[in-house]
Amino acid sequence: MEDWLLWLLVGIVLNILEIFFPGFIPACFGFGCFAAAIAAALDFDLTVQIAVFTATTFIVFLSIRPVFLKVLSRNTHTVATNTERLVGMIGLTLEEVSGLQGQVKLEGEIWSSRSDDGRRLPPGTRVRVLRVEGNKLIVTANGVHPSLN
Amino acid sequence: MQPLHWFVLALAVLVIALVIRGLRIVQQAEVVIIERLGKYHTTLTSGINIIWPFFDKPRKIVWRFLVPGAGGETSTYVLREMDRIDLRETVYDFPRQNVITADNVLIEINALLYFQITDPIKAVYEINNLPDAIEKLTQTSLRNIIGELTLDQTLTSRDTINQKLRILLDEATDKWGVRINRVELQDIMPPPDIRIAMEKQMRAERDRRAVILEAEGQKRAVILQAEGKREAQIAEAEGSKQSEILRADGEAAAIQRVANAEAEAIRAITKAVGEGGADPTKYLIALKYLETLKQIAGNTTNKVVFLPFEATGVLSSLGGIKELLQEKV
Numbered sequence: 001m002e003d004w005l006l007w008l009l010v011g012i013v014l015n016i017l018e019i020f021f022p023g024f025i026p027a028c029f030g031f032g033c034f035a036a037a038i039a040a041a042l043d044f045d046l047t048v049q050i051a052v053f054t055a056t057t058f059i060v061f062l063s064i065r066p067v068f069l070k071v072l073s074r075n076t077h078t079v080a081t082n083t084e085r086l087v088g089m090i091g092l093t094l095e096e097v098s099g100l101q102g103q104v105k106l107e108g109e110i111w112s113s114r115s116d117d118g119r120r121l122p123p124g125t126r127v128r129v130l131r132v133e134g135n136k137l138i139v140t141a142n143g144v145h146p147s148l149n
Numbered sequence: 150m151q152p153l154h155w156f157v158l159a160l161a162v163l164v165i166a167l168v169i170r171g172l173r174i175v176q177q178a179e180v181v182i183i184e185r186l187g188k189y190h191t192t193l194t195s196g197i198n199i200i201w202p203f204f205d206k207p208r209k210i211v212w213r214f215l216v217p218g219a220g221g222e223t224s225t226y227v228l229r230e231m232d233r234i235d236l237r238e239t240v241y242d243f244p245r246q247n248v249i250t251a252d253n254v255l256i257e258i259n260a261l262l263y264f265q266i267t268d269p270i271k272a273v274y275e276i277n278n279l280p281d282a283i284e285k286l287t288q289t290s291l292r293n294i295i296g297e298l299t300l301d302q303t304l305t306s307r308d309t310i311n312q313k314l315r316i317l318l319d320e321a322t323d324k325w326g327v328r329i330n331r332v333e334l335q336d337i338m339p340p341p342d343i344r345i346a347m348e349k350q351m352r353a354e355r356d357r358r359a360v361i362l363e364a365e366g367q368k369r370a371v372i373l374q375a376e377g378k379r380e381a382q383i384a385e386a387e388g389s390k391q392s393e394i395l396r397a398d399g400e401a402a403a404i405q406r407v408a409n410a411e412a413e414a415i416r417a418i419t420k421a422v423g424e425g426g427a428d429p430t431k432y433l434i435a436l437k438y439l440e441t442l443k444q445i446a447g448n449t450t451n452k453v454v455f456l457p458f459e460a461t462g463v464l465s466s467l468g469g470i471k472e473l474l475q476e477k478v
Contacts (some may be wrong), residue, residue, distance in 0.1 A: 022174070023172060023174050024172055024174065024197065025168055025169055025172050028168045028172070029165065029168070046154070047153060047154045047157050050157045050158060050161050051157045051160070051161075053161060054157065054160050054161040054164045057161075057164050057165070057168060058164050058167075058168075061164075061167065061168045061171065061172065061199070062199070064172070064197065064199075065197050065198065065199050068196070068197050069196075079177070081177055081178045081236070081237075082178055082236040082237065082265065082267075083236070083267045083268075109330060110312075110315065111328075112316075112319045112320075112323070132267050132268070133268065134267065134268055134271060134323040134324060134325075134326055135267045135268075135319055135322060135323050135326065135327060135328035136323060
């Protein structure tokens with residue numbers, strides 16, 4: 001069997017494996033194998049073939065994340081979940097929220113909170129979540145929000 | 150050429166190892182904490198990530214998994230170390246535990262705990278064995294809160310228990326980066342004798358209500374019956390009064406008529422007798438006397454015939470009669 005054919009075959013098998021075991025690890029080697037197959041087709045010896053395989057795999061490994069972030073993530077929406085989702089939400093203070101403590105109702109759940117600048121916010125104030133620290137919401141008094149009147 | 154060949158092969162193996170260990174795809178709602186040479190370096194978020202396996206290592210967290218028991222046995226929890234930290238809300242079901250209420254009743258409670266990691270860095274670095282810590286903390290807090298409530302309050306105030314617990318636990322779990330969202334009491338089992346007593350109480354309560362209702366009904370019935378009787382009696386009395394009056398009226402009218410007729414007769418007799426010059430009174434008395442005698446005698450049922458005792462009276466009346474019949478000369 002020809003060397004380049006063997007590389008090609010291994011590359012295809014690796015790419016098939018990628019379908020069953022996602023994580024882009026077999027695909028990296030697959031690309032390396034295709035590159036080595038080209039090297040073999042151009043009649044380089046085995047050492048060069050392996051070197052080409054190694055180099056290509058390494059390059060793919062390094063460039064995969066930027067490529068992914070640029071190209072593939074372009075049409076996937078980033079959906080914030082868990083605590084990230086709460087950032088920017090509007091809640092309602094149930095009791096006075098100070099720089100140390102307070103209770104805010106957010107999405108039907110009551111959270112311990114504190115204001116970011118230490119200002120005292122009276123009960124019934126609409127507040128915006130800036131971030132989550134520990135299990136406390138760090139909130140700030142919400143200005144006029146278009147969706148709320 | 151030979152050494153170079155081996156070198157290239159070794160390099161290939163190194164790159165293969167690097168790729169296998171260095172590419173990490175992290176799923177949504179999971180994070181991986183990476184330490185560089187034992188020191189916190191970064192938190193990998195969802196998407197594709199590259200780490201340098203030579204000096205980057207994911208820090209593991211202890212997590213609890215429910216393993217279904219084989220052959221119908223109760224499922225058990227198994228602690229495992231994993232490098233992915235799940236940020237989703239998680240439910241732990243903790244085993245039954247005995248709690249003493251404020252009125253000294255030993256109850257068994259079975260609680261569910263919903264918690265969520267809000268800060269993965271704290272959850273990894275500030276607490277060892279997070280699941281156990283959460284469970285023990287919740288159990289002891291629950292004991293505390295139920296210890297302040299009576300059995301009846303425990304059975305009815307789930308919301309209160311929840312709120313108190315959440316505030317209590319929030320303070321403790323803040324530094325662990327964990328938020329306990331909810332603690333739900335699945336079931337509260339009072340001891341058997343208390344349960345029997347509760348059932349008895351319930352039955353007694355129902356019996357009491359039944360007896361009261363029955364008595365009420367009877368009372369109403371008796372009242373209604375009495376009212377009916379009263380009405381009936383009144384109506385009857387009214388009726389008899391009316392009939393008596395009518396009868397009396399009738400009798401009065403009859404007497405009146407008889408008297409009128411007698412008066413008429415007496416008048417006629419008087420007239421007739423008076424024309425003969427005799428005393429009409431005596432005549433009438435004699436007439437009555439004879440009539441009465443006839444009555445007494447005509448009473449066939451009597452074996453005894455009454456006669457006036459005073460024969461002289463009789464004679465005198467006879468004399469009166471004789472006088473009546475004497476021709477006036």
